[in-house]
Amino acid sequence: MPEGHTLHRLAGLHDSRFGGHLVRVSSPQGRFAGGAARVDGARFERAEAHGKHLFHFYGPDVVHVHLGLYGGFTEFPLPPQEPRGQVRMRIIGPGCGTDLRGPTACELITLDEVAALRDRLGPDPLRADAEPERAWARISRSRSSIAALLLDQAVLAGAGNVYRAEVLFRHGIPPYTPGRELGERVWKSIWTDLVELMADGVRVGRIDTVRPEHEPAAMGREPRQDRHGGEVYVYRRAGAPCLVCGTPIATAGLSGRNLYWCPVCQSTPVESSR
Structure with a gap:
């Protein structure tokens, strides 16, 4: 989708x-x-x-x-x-x-x-009138995992399976962390990152989430070959080595979609800063 x-x-x-x-x-x-x-x-x-x-x-x-x-x-x-x-x-x-x-x-x-x-609908990171506080109000009270909440369009509008998996990896967040354990500081960093990543997606027409040091030229690896295009850390890379630590990327079903994450880079509980 x-x-x-x-x-x-x-x-x-x-x-x-x-x-x-x-x-x-x-x-x-x-x-x-x-x-x-x-x-x-x-x-x-x-x-x-x-x-x-x-x-x-x-x-x-x-x-x-x-x-x-x-x-x-x-x-x-x-x-x-x-x-x-x-x-x-x-x-x-x-x-x-x-x-x-x-x-x-x-x-x-x-x-x-x-x-x-x-x-x-929840706030859309690509709209100037977005109110991320509305999303935080729901996330901060929820026992549901942050991975499930990021796909709930009533919580956050526009992010799908790719952005969900990638933003959680980029911030080292275990995907099954309950929303109410996330911490407002961490949520603000997720929102800011989504604003930048999705705006870049609008400009270039594809989803790229890897940092410069992990791009193919910097790592001496072949570009990703996938019909979705774009360079990503974990999405649709189940079993492939993590670009950061080399651990095989894990996958599981969640909310009717495939979830992808690195068991090592996303193993540390997030800091709860309220």
Whole structure:
């Protein structure tokens, strides 16, 4: 499932290509026909993302998209070709277009419904209006593991399995540490790191989490070969040697996702500083 940086990249792309313009909107597949007809020919005001949710604003009407596991946008130049595959939504602007396929959600909602949806989400490290204190208020009271809490979109919006595993490694935090044992100082360092890592993900379009001294050139190793791209410490590296200590990376299931961590680098209980 795409993580938050992907949705913010899409929001920026759609803003730059369609923002302020009258656009044509259709649903070749037919499953979004009513919503598409409502905004067809309207002015695309702006695009925003919050966590893993994308919003296209057309005055009082908003198209809400959640890509889920299989959704994705395909950009294309004009003139457009006939839609291929199951295109849920097609947008055509002044110089280009985009096709949306396979999303979990593509629906027309109101501004009030946008506000209600955002109220259910935790703070997004990529938004200027984020309030990390809201996430800390829930984490500091929770018996759940910090690894589970970081994936709970009601606690923290946008971070997924990759950022969860990597930020815990970067701070040496045992993944099963209960949230209420974390300590506010440690939480603030996690948040600051996520802000920087995810902003970098928006800029470059992939997730890179290793520090300069652990990059392939610095260590004399081959670059990571993985369809997800990016240089990481533990994500999808089960059984491979830790880049820092050489211990095989461990994995286990947690909250329906695979968790990855280093048993040595993340073995020391975190300092609880309240």
